[in-house]
Amino acid sequence: MEFIGEKTEDGVTRREFRLNVDGDTVPGVIWAPEGAKGSRPLILLGHGGSQHKKVANLTAAAISHAQTLGYATLAIDAPGHGDRITREQAQKALAAAAEAGRKAQQGERPPTAARPTRDAGVAVKHVAEWKAALDAAQALDFVGSGGRVGYWGVSMGTRFGVPFVSQEPRITAAIFGLFGAFPGLEDHKAAAEAIKIPLTFVYQWEDELMTREQGLALFNAFGSSEKTMHINPGRHVEIPAHERDGWLAFWKRHLGQG
Numbered sequence: 001m002e003f004i005g006e007k008t009e010d011g012v013t014r015r016e017f018r019l020n021v022d023g024d025t026v027p028g029v030i031w032a033p034e035g036a037k038g039s040r041p042l043i044l045l046g047h048g049g050s051q052h053k054k055v056a057n058l059t060a061a062a063i064s065h066a067q068t069l070g071y072a073t074l075a076i077d078a079p080g081h082g083d084r085i086t087r088e089q090a091q092k093a094l095a096a097a098a099e100a101g102r103k104a105q106q107g108e109r110p111p112t113a114a115r116p117t118r119d120a121g122v123a124v125k126h127v128a129e130w131k132a133a134l135d136a137a138q139a140l141d142f143v144g145s146g147g148r149v150g151y152w153g154v155s156m157g158t159r160f161g162v163p164f165v166s167q168e169p170r171i172t173a174a175i176f177g178l179f180g181a182f183p184g185l186e187d188h189k190a191a192a193e194a195i196k197i198p199l200t201f202v203y204q205w206e207d208e209l210m211t212r213e214q215g216l217a218l219f220n221a222f223g224s225s226e227k228t229m230h231i232n233p234g235r236h237v238e239i240p241a242h243e244r245d246g247w248l249a250f251w252k253r254h255l256g257q258g
Contacts, residue, residue: 001017001018001019001028001136001137001139001140002017002018002019003015003016003017004016004017004018008034010063010067011033011034011066011067012031012032012033012034012062012063012066012067013031013032013033013034013035013036014029014030014031014062015029015030015031015032016028016029017029017030017136019076019129019132019133019136021128021129021132021133022125022128024079024129025084026076026077026084026129026132026133027053027076027077027082027083027084028053028074028075028076028077028133029053029054029074029075029076030072030073030074030075030137030140030143031062031063031065031066031072031073031074032066032071032072032073032142032143033066033067033070033258036070036072036142037141037142038141038142038144038146039143039144039145039146039147040070040071040072040142040143040144040147040258041069041070041071041072041147041148041149041150041251041255041256041258042071042072042073042074042134042137042138042143042147042148042149042150043061043062043065043071043072043073043074043149043150043151043152043251043255044073044074044075044130044133044134044149044150044151044152044153044171045058045061045062045073045074045075045152045153045157046075046078046130046151046152046153046154046156046157046158046160046161046164047075047077047078047081047082047153047156047157048154048155048156048157048178049081049155049156050081051081051082051156052077052081052082052083053075053076053077053082053083054075054082058075061073061152061244061247062075064244064248065248065251068248069248069251069252069255069257069258070257070258071147071251071255071258072137072142072143072147072258074133074134074137076129076130076133078122078126078156078160079122079125079126079129080122120187122160123159123160123163123188124163126160126164127160127163127164127167130160130164130168131164131167131168134149134168134170138170147255147256147258148172148173148254148255148256149168149170149171149172149255150171150172150173150174150175150251150254150255151164151165151168151171151173151174151175152174152175152247153175153176154175154176154177154178154179154202154239155177155178155179155209155236156179157176158176158177158178158179158218159179159188161174161176162176162179162188162191162192162195163187163188163191165191165195165197166191166192166194166195167191171197172197172198172254172255173197173198173199173250173251173254173255174195174197174198174199174200175199175200175201175202175247175250176199176200176201176202177200177201177202177203177230177239178202178203178204178207178209178210178215178236178239179210179215179218180210180211180213180214180215180217180218181214181217181218181221182214189217189218189221192218192221192222192223193221193222193223194223195222195223195224196223196224196225197224198224198226198227198250198254199222199224199226199227199228200227200228200229200230200246200247200250201215201218201219201222201227201228201229201230202229202230202232202239202243203215203219203229203230203231203232204231204232204233204234204235204236204238204239205231205232205233205234206233206234206235207235207236208235208236209236210236216229230243230246
């Protein structure tokens with residue numbers, strides 16, 4: 001892990017880094033309370049499609065984790081996202097996502113086979129990157145390996161997060177959402193069935209990209225004996241702000257206080 005930038009504000013220190021994984025450079029960022037030393041819980045944040053490691057909702061969550069709970073928080077750019085593509089490529093991805101959303105709102109739901117999150121090869125690659133990033137983070141003196149680890153990721157963060165969490169015994173609690181079970185993604189459903197840790201699953205009842213049945217099917221697939229589904233009215237990107245308070249309470253209950 002090579003640090004390339006550091007900034008402290010409002011009691012939270014943000015460090016940007018680069019990590020070499022199988023010959024690829026993976027950009028990332030880690031937040032922690034200012035002056036933090038010793039082991040503490042760590043949250044891994046998986047961003048959505050066409051987003052990046054410092055998108056506003058992830059940054060706000062990381063700051064809250066540090067200020068409220070004393071946690072460290074880690075995020076990395078997924079393949080084909082953030083600092084791993086050019087600005088022009090990012091703009092094209094945003095435009096494509098906006099067009100897909102517009103068509104979906106008009107009732108033209110994109111077919112499963114056309115979803116950018118379907119690529120199993122990308123999922124395998126990103127799982128390896130998450131494992132390497134977690135290894136590197138736990139080697140830091142302000143994170144350590146003594147604290148519990150949680151994973152949060154919705155939409156594409158669930159697409160890539162489910163196979164990762166299913167293979168990572170260090171993760172003891174997770175928050176997923178905004179994704180479903182689809183024909184052709186049987187490996188993803190099998191990974192969900194292998195997950196036994198406590199989890200929360202958040203879903204939007206008028207999601208224009210997923211059907212209600214697909215979301216319920218994925219929730220039912222999780223093998224956890226302790227799992228809760230939070231359903232809210234609204235479209236794909238309209239998770240209400242009050243869910244964040246529930247997430248903080250979930251982390252504190254399962255990961256402890258930093």
